[in-house]
Amino acid sequence: MKSIAEIFKGLELTDSEYQFIKERCQKLELSKGEILLEKGQPTLSQYYVLEGCLRSFFEDAQERDHTLQFAIHDWWISDYTAFFDGNPAVLTIESIQKTTVLEFTRKAQIEIFESIPKVESFFREKMEHSFGAFQKRIINDLSKTAKEKYLDFLQTHKEIETHIKNYHIASFLGITTESLSRIRRELAKH
Amino acid sequence: MKSIAEIFKGLELTDSEYQFIKERCQKLELSKGEILLEKGQPTLSQYYVLEGCLRSFFEDAQERDHTLQFAIHDWWISDYTAFFDGNPAVLTIESIQKTTVLEFTRKAQIEIFESIPKVESFFREKMEHSFGAFQKRIINDLSKTAKEKYLDFLQTHKEIETHIKNYHIASFLGITTESLSRIRRELAKH
DNA sequence: TGAAAAAATTGATCTATGGTAAGAAAAAAT
DNA sequence: ATTTTTTCTTACCATAGATCAATTTTTTCA
Numbered sequence: 001m002k003s004i005a006e007i008f009k010g011l012e013l014t015d016s017e018y019q020f021i022k023e024r025c026q027k028l029e030l031s032k033g034e035i036l037l038e039k040g041q042p043t044l045s046q047y048y049v050l051e052g053c054l055r056s057f058f059e060d061a062q063e064r065d066h067t068l069q070f071a072i073h074d075w076w077i078s079d080y081t082a083f084f085d086g087n088p089a090v091l092t093i094e095s096i097q098k099t100t101v102l103e104f105t106r107k108a109q110i111e112i113f114e115s116i117p118k119v120e121s122f123f124r125e126k127m128e129h130s131f132g133a134f135q136k137r138i139i140n141d142l143s144k145t146a147k148e149k150y151l152d153f154l155q156t157h158k159e160i161e162t163h164i165k166n167y168h169i170a171s172f173l174g175i176t177t178e179s180l181s182r183i184r185r186e187l188a189k190h
Numbered sequence: 191m192k193s194i195a196e197i198f199k200g201l202e203l204t205d206s207e208y209q210f211i212k213e214r215c216q217k218l219e220l221s222k223g224e225i226l227l228e229k230g231q232p233t234l235s236q237y238y239v240l241e242g243c244l245r246s247f248f249e250d251a252q253e254r255d256h257t258l259q260f261a262i263h264d265w266w267i268s269d270y271t272a273f274f275d276g277n278p279a280v281l282t283i284e285s286i287q288k289t290t291v292l293e294f295t296r297k298a299q300i301e302i303f304e305s306i307p308k309v310e311s312f313f314r315e316k317m318e319h320s321f322g323a324f325q326k327r328i329i330n331d332l333s334k335t336a337k338e339k340y341l342d343f344l345q346t347h348k349e350i351e352t353h354i355k356n357y358h359i360a361s362f363l364g365i366t367t368e369s370l371s372r373i374r375r376e377l378a379k380h
Numbered sequence: 381t382g383a384a385a386a387a388a389t390t391g392a393t394c395t396a397t398g399g400t401a402a403g404a405a406a407a408a409a410t
Numbered sequence: 411a412t413t414t415t416t417t418c419t420t421a422c423c424a425t426a427g428a429t430c431a432a433t434t435t436t437t438t439c440a
Contacts, residue, residue, distance in 0.1 A: 081326060084315075085322060125274075180388090335396080
């Protein structure tokens, strides 16, 4: 069963601790195409994906969008600048499939940290790993060609790649859908 | 005086807490050009810059280097993937001026977290902000032209820009030094 | 199952940035 | 202060990826 138990796997929480957490989050169901967070809005929550797939993206002045992150089962997603600092969102988060998430508000998160310190450690560690992933992403963006980035994407997103439209992948890689198409043709040849 | 007191400003630590932390870090002096961390080495520490300026970079297969971060006074720096996960470093960190840092090993950090929980909260929050900064960097990389990235750099790195060589800035922006030079000429015209 | 909509591909150009090579300017060293 | 080394600039050409405009393929849904 996909539930809170699974989020904090490895933590060994007591029943009452589970209960405490459970009372402070909310399950949301999203149909395909639904917007979970809209740019400009206050970002009060962080989301844990139980099922489905979400995408966070930035819309630039020319109305082109740039995908920051895909999130499937067991991933967290939010506009982190906005969530941590209390600014309005610069990102939009949309569901690209029927998706179920657990919503944790910042307030709830802090209450949980204060009452169950090991959850704070858990989140710090999670954050550290995500931080490492972002570091890797920046290095890739700086040092790789579009083709290399695509191959890398296929590796790092093995399980989700099939659900995701190529134009979303292109937007994640920072190239146009036409360019991605040409890269795919190249790769298919050999 | 530049010291530990300043790192944890806002935390209100007792004298014995300071003492505890002080015993677990080490001051290092680096001359210009010195390497603090070399790629391939285990990354056991994170560094707090007291004075001077460091640069972390990735060297690709073609031996080109790509700057991930500059760090001056009151910034932290490390190879985070390596530091958190215990992998060998993929980044190299060099001093680009005479620099003084405080070194905190992972082991020391964890001891400090366990014995002074508010320091863990402090680090989690710091991490959250850095996470936001990385998010912003990725969005910029995806959505801006080289010229826009340069203008953005001048804004976000106001205080340090003057100490940094243009070829390091170019390497941070993901362009060649020639391209940066052309951009600068363009900007000077108007 | 067939029409409509969405997504992907292709070809023909265009453009921003890269690469190479040389020289100018600035900084460091003697 | 002069020389040497490092950094920055410029010019010319090359290229990866963008843009524009169809067209084909795939998916959706009535």
